Amino acid sequence: MIDQDLATAHHEAGHAIALRHFGIQVSKVSVNNDGTGSTELEGSLPAREEDTVLVGLIGIQSELRFLGADMTFSDFVSTYESGKGDRDTIESETRTIWLAHRGIWHQVQYDNTETFIEKKKSEIEKLASAILRKKGYPKALDQKEIESVMKI
Amino acid sequence: MPVSSDKDAHRNHINRLVGITLTGLLLTSCASLHIRDNDSTTTKIAKGFIRIPVAAATLGMSEGWHTRERMMESWLGHHESDLMLAWGSPAQVVPDGSGGKILMYAENRMYAAPGYAVSDTSGYIHGSVAGGSLYGVGEAETVTTYVPPQTYQWQVSRNFQVNSSGVITNYSWQGL
Numbered sequence: 336m337i338d339q340d341l342a343t344a345h346h347e348a349g350h351a352i353a354l355r356h357f358g359i360q361v362s363k364v365s366v367n368n369d370g371t372g373s374t375e376l377e378g379s380l381p382a383r384e385e386d387t388v389l390v391g392l393i394g395i396q397s398e399l400r401f402l403g404a405d406m407t408f409s410d411f412v413s414t415y416e417s418g419k420g421d422r423d424t425i426e427s428e429t430r431t432i433w434l435a436h437r438g439i440w441h442q443v444q445y446d447n448t449e450t451f452i453e454k455k456k457s458e459i460e461k462l463a464s465a466i467l468r469k470k471g472y473p474k475a476l477d478q479k480e481i482e483s484v485m486k487i
Numbered sequence: 488m489p490v491s492s493d494k495d496a497h498r499n500h501i502n503r504l505v506g507i508t509l510t511g512l513l514l515t516s517c518a519s520l521h522i523r524d525n526d527s528t529t530t531k532i533a534k535g536f537i538r539i540p541v542a543a544a545t546l547g548m549s550e551g552w553h554t555r556e557r558m559m560e561s562w563l564g565h566h567e568s569d570l571m572l573a574w575g576s577p578a579q580v581v582p583d584g585s586g587g588k589i590l591m592y593a594e595n596r597m598y599a600a601p602g603y604a605v606s607d608t609s610g611y612i613h614g615s616v617a618g619g620s621l622y623g624v625g626e627a628e629t630v631t632t633y634v635p636p637q638t639y640q641w642q643v644s645r646n647f648q649v650n651s652s653g654v655i656t657n658y659s660w661q662g663l
Contacts (some may be wrong), residue, residue: 336641337639337641338596338641338643338662338663339551339552339663341598341639341663342551342663354611355501370551370552373627389631399615401598402551402598402663403551404594404596405555405558405643405645406551406554406558410554410557410558425520442535457601460600461601461603462599462601463600464600464601464602464634464637465605465634467600467639468634468637480605481645483605484603484605486580486606487603487604487605487606
């Protein structure tokens with residue numbers, strides 16, 4: 336489904352652009368046919384804790400920014416609190432969002448991520464677009480392909 | 488019976504979550520993401536969290552799917568007037584055949600993916616040493632391909648079944 340692909344492509348593109356911004360190589364981004372996706376990195380996470388949090392939050396916040404017509408950040412939080420979305424990846428990621436929302440990471444983290452997305456909007460869209468153009472599933476870009484798209 | 492404070496309960500909850508995350512990490516072999524004892528709680532959580540996108544395979548539907556499902560579910564038991572106050576009038580109302588009705592909301596959505604350029608550089612270089620000097624010749628070529636913008640369109644629908652008392656009893660939806 337194209338709507339699912341769009342959401343996941345922007346989600347993963349957000350992770351990838353943030354990682355690259357912090358100097359971390361992204362070896363692969365992919366979108367699966369069930370609405371899930373993954374971003375694979377090489378090396379260590381950003382040294383600063385708040386940067387690592389940004390890398391995490393940006394997935395869902397990108398999804399919301401580009402495709403969340405009838406959803407808010409609070410909707411994601413309440414999804415976690417209701418015990419829904421409790422399958423492996425989804426719950427882990429939503430759990431982090433929930434922790435952020437609860438103030439363990441301050442609202443400023445959410446705002447920082449929004450600001451980052453605004454600055455990197457065109458890069459996120461470009462990478463998401465390249466992912467979407469791949470034929471079949473998983474729609475994946477390897478490191479070389481990511482570099483080819485991002486260097487212009 | 489001792490009663491834990493909210494703060495204690497909150498801390499216990501976080502510890503449990505970190506525990507779950509740690510369990511997940513044991514399945515990985517990515518050294519950079521190993522949680523150390525001296526990591527702060529937030530770092531532990533962040534590492535566990537960031538490990539997720541690194542995994543080669545993930546399961547289940549996207550966050551968006553679950554969240555929309557939960558959003559629809561949250562309307563169950565509410566009166567239709569609450570829904571209309573929040574969402575406005577439905578695009579269509581049809582009888583459900585059992586004394587109730589179905590409120591149908593629909594919308595066409597569109598997303599324009601931007602065009603982008605892909606650059607691929609290839610080349611060669613040959614070198615030789617003669618008489619103490621280095622001679623080299625090389626050539627490189629960059630091919631740039633432009634991928635034009637593309638527009639995606641899809642339909643979104645949100646339907647609610649309402650009983651004869653005006654209470655929402657069921658729902659269905661399609662499209663993110």
